[in-house]
Amino acid sequence: MHIVRYRSDSDPRPRIAVIDEGVLSTLPVAGMFELLNHRIEDIERMCADAVPDRVLGEVRLLAPVDGATEVWAAGVTYLRSRDARVEESDLKSVYELVYDAERPELFFKSPAWRVVVDGEPVGIRSDSELNVPEPELALVVNRFEEIVGYLVCNDMSSRSVEGENPLYLPQAKMYAGACALSSGIRPAWEVDPSDLAIRLTVTREGAVIWDGTTSTRQIRRPLTELTAYLFHSENHPHGAVLSTGTGIVPELDFLLHVGDLITVSIDEVGELRNPVVAGKDHFRFLSTP
């Protein structure tokens, strides 16, 4: 079962539903932001009580976040991410220090309206030479700091911008098309997240040019440590999505090209497929209702 946002031809308003084997059961909430205002046991009960009312072929799935829900991300939570950043950066020690530090690296990634979903393009900056996808498990957290579900996230990143100076991190991480999420939230009561395989495949002109795998077992910190820091000094009244960092980073000579297809899949959570484009003009659709 997954929880999705959808729109149908008969009703322009986005709705929230549970989907199971292609059948949707709409939930009695105004948006995902309202669902994330509930405790996990209420969300589970709402999902169990929902009545089937349409099928997948009748709807378009939307990004799984709305309202004031923000996407945040953690960094350098896998050894591979630490090593890759030490290699690319002129200032190595910041990554070595943060991997071992008590306080994790957390950064703002995207407001809900900038998120792209499965099938939509992801972007590379027009001023960046070295760009990579970052396949990550993302946590969906309600306003009470409970992990209510899981998503697949691609934390698109410019390695050349970040590598030049870590203070450029916001520009390396936040730009048009940089945040992709899978459409369906896998409920937390159905999944044990402690050892899920994460896979990245990059396809160019029909051929796989790069692939890699890791497991959530490799993450250095408990997931609840990351959510605790996210809520430590900030309120998230519409809940939040927290991406947990990448354990897969291609070698430094790997460059994404326009037209590449990126596929990220996480066992039991979902799959995310996005073609690569360059520049902000491709993302005007995000700001038109």
Ligand code: DO4
């Ligand atoms: O330190 C920069 C960002 C790290 C990151 O996004 C990751 O490790 O996934």
Ligand code: MG
């Ligand atoms: Mg990342």
